[in-house]
Amino acid sequence: MPINQALLPEFDQEMANTRKTLERTVGEKWSWKPHEKSGTMGWLAGHTATIPGWVAMTLGQDSLDMSGFEPPPIPAGLAEVLAMFDKNVAEARGVIAAASDETMMQPWTLLKNGNAIFTMPKVAVLRSFVLNHIIHHRAQLGVYLRLNDIPVPSIYGPSADEGQM
Helix, strand or coil: CCHHHHHHHHHHHHHHHHHHHHHHCCHHHCCCCCCCCCCCHHHHHHHHHHHHHHHHHHHHCCEEECCCCCCCCCCCCHHHHHHHHHHHHHHHHHHHHHCCHHHHHCEEEEEECCEEEEEEEHHHHHHHHHHHHHHHHHHHHHHHHHHCCCCCCCCCCCCCCCCCC
8 A cells, every 4th residue: 555545544534633623712712821831722723724734845845944934923713724724634635645655755854054853754754743743732722622611522532522423
């Protein structure tokens, strides 16, 4: 089985679960954050929605230098987040579906000021730097939801708010 075909079911499942979580974020809590060192709910939702956009960059180039990186602005609200997420997911899925095993196994490097932070095969970057990164921030959003008494969706099994999947 080609690598892309093995990766797509996991990608689809994680994106569906992430969208369920993003759908729960609400405008009146957009500026809420649990701690002064934490990002706001709006920032976190926006960041999570942009991560699938990293798939095309990962498979389409061999490196990225983070120096001078400017984070995108915080989305105005949930509709903007969901539109951005859906667009990024559709593009990412197409790029993964078109990627050859040869492309998936090529090295990719994250740089800062020209210095390598890590180098991994592109498929490993997709699994760790993209998918696991989304899962990490989705879990943070779940905590934000819980702390604001917003029902947490079922992800891998029932949540305290949704007893059945």
